[in-house]
Amino acid sequence: MRTVDEHLADILANVPVLPPLDLALLEAAGGVLAEPVTAPVPLPPFDNSAMDGYAVVSADVAGASEAEPAVLPVIGDIAAGDSGVTAIRPGLTARIMTGAPMPAGADAVIPVEWTDGGAATVRITRPAPPGHYIRRSGEDVLAGQVVASTGIRLGATQLGMLAAVGRARAVVRPKPRVVVLSTGTELREPGSELAPGQIWDSNSFMLTAAVIEAGGVGYRQTMVEDDPRKVLETLEDQLVRADALVTSGGVSMGARDVVKEVLTGVGTVQFHKVRMRPGKPQGFGLMEGTPIFTLPGNPVSAYVSFQVFVRPALRAMQGLPPEPLPTVTAVLAEDVKSPAGLAHFLRATLSYNQHSYTVTPAEGQGSHQLAALSSANALIALPEDAEDLPAGSYVEVLRLPS
Numbered sequence: 001m002r003t004v005d006e007h008l009a010d011i012l013a014n015v016p017v018l019p020p021l022d023l024a025l026l027e028a029a030g031g032v033l034a035e036p037v038t039a040p041v042p043l044p045p046f047d048n049s050a051m052d053g054y055a056v057v058s059a060d061v062a063g064a065s066e067a068e069p070a071v072l073p074v075i076g077d078i079a080a081g082d083s084g085v086t087a088i089r090p091g092l093t094a095r096i097m098t099g100a101p102m103p104a105g106a107d108a109v110i111p112v113e114w115t116d117g118g119a120a121t122v123r124i125t126r127p128a129p130p131g132h133y134i135r136r137s138g139e140d141v142l143a144g145q146v147v148a149s150t151g152i153r154l155g156a157t158q159l160g161m162l163a164a165v166g167r168a169r170a171v172v173r174p175k176p177r178v179v180v181l182s183t184g185t186e187l188r189e190p191g192s193e194l195a196p197g198q199i200w201d202s203n204s205f206m207l208t209a210a211v212i213e214a215g216g217v218g219y220r221q222t223m224v225e226d227d228p229r230k231v232l233e234t235l236e237d238q239l240v241r242a243d244a245l246v247t248s249g250g251v252s253m254g255a256r257d258v259v260k261e262v263l264t265g266v267g268t269v270q271f272h273k274v275r276m277r278p279g280k281p282q283g284f285g286l287m288e289g290t291p292i293f294t295l296p297g298n299p300v301s302a303y304v305s306f307q308v309f310v311r312p313a314l315r316a317m318q319g320l321p322p323e324p325l326p327t328v329t330a331v332l333a334e335d336v337k338s339p340a341g342l343a344h345f346l347r348a349t350l351s352y353n354q355h356s357y358t359v360t361p362a363e364g365q366g367s368h369q370l371a372a373l374s375s376a377n378a379l380i381a382l383p384e385d386a387e388d389l390p391a392g393s394y395v396e397v398l399r400l401p402s
């Protein structure tokens with residue numbers, strides 16, 4: 001038997017970090033930058049208007065009021081995208097649109113709301129100081145500034161930043177491609193008829209979605225029956241498209257626990273009992289250099305094992321810190337019983353009220369009770385030495401992705 005921390009440490013010491021790839025921007029989404037990105041130009045690249053209005057010399061409107069508006073001839077329009085060669089002299093104005101380059105000579109923008117909106121001449125009823133509603137070149141980013149550092153995950157805002165500094169591609173550690181395979185002769189595809197003794201395969205859907213939630217690319221492989229040759233062949237076939245493999249089922253003590261049977265001695269794969277509930281039987285190792293996680297078949301066990309072991313490993317493969325799920329301290333709403341000597345992950349509902357978190361364990365804590373898991377939003381993580389805890393105790397709670 002090993003502890004949760006020992007099993008996780010073994011996994012993290014052995015998963016490879018994915019090599020960087022040079023990808024087109026949208027393909028790089030979700031990847032982790034393997035190089036810093038710097039701005040070749042300042043942002044904004046030129047001084048431009050923050051408002052639709054009129055570009056003026058501020059001194060020309062210094063005394064403007066409702067009673068005595070400044071009246072200026074309008075020499076033309078400057079739209080966003082214009083080349084910015086326009087200039088104005090004192091006593092003149094140009095109509096200007098948001099994002100359009102400031103004309104030389106102008107030092108302020110009067111929003112159209114402060115005017116009569118005139119096209120040939122305009123009446124301006126309020127003054128504005130120099131710099132008014134001008135967005136200065138370099139105010140956002142300076143030329144040469146690092147806008148995204150090595151090791152950050154490219155989410156929506158970071159991709160926007162790269163595009164804004166003109167990058168069409170990025171060198172990233174890509175999202176890990178994870179093949180998910182359920183094993184079990186009793187399993188059928190959802191949507192098909194069940195014969196006695198059969199059940200619909202839920203684990204492969206749940207785990208593939210969990211891979212995606214964890215930032216990977218999930219490939220669901222059709223389940224295979226408990227036939228040693230078929231299980232091994234399927235896994236070997238998948239190696240070409242996988243950065244990691246995740247299986248469920250067939251790892252405990254049964255006469256037909258084929259995953260354990262066929263993978264024992266393959267690559268570096270080893271099977272262990274981990275001091276946790278649910279999720280006691282675990283297997284991990286490298287098959288031809290590709291990590292394989294063999295999770296137990298009970299649906300709740302498979303899911304908890306994924307969050308505790310696979311999710312941090314997928315992060316490590318992208319060069320990210322292998323953080324656990326976001327964790328908060330919460331007050332137990334009810335007494336809980338926990339077996340000594342096993343880390344315990346209880347399905348629970350976490351709620352926030354009056355500046356603190358309260359957590360209520362779910363009714364069904366069996367490792368087959370998927371309904372309790374699917375209506376939970378958290379796992380109470382009790383350490384090995386925790387035994388019975390009364391309501392009101394403080395506990396660590398892992399928030400499930402939502």
Ligand SMILES: Nc1nc2c(c(=O)[nH]1)N[C@H]1C(S)=C(S)[C@@H](COP(=O)(O)OP(=O)(O)OC[C@H]3O[C@@H](n4cnc5c(N)ncnc54)[C@H](O)[C@@H]3O)O[C@H]1N2
Pocket residue numbers: 182183184186187199200201202203204248249250251252253254257278279280281295296297298299301367
């Ligand atoms: N004698 C012992 N029996 C068991 C032990 C043990 O230590 N000694 N450990 C128990 C624990 S704990 C777990 S967890 C399970 C793990 O079993 P396996 O990984 O071998 O999984 P299976 O036997 O294949 O299935 C277990 C259970 O889960 C259902 N299942 C499997 N795959 C799916 C799927 N894709 N979708 C939905 N449900 C699935 C399966 O039908 C079984 O009911 O072993 C205990 N036994």
Ligand code: MOO
Pocket residue numbers: 276277278279280281296298301302367
């Ligand atoms: O350890 Mo098993 O995963 O409880 O059900």
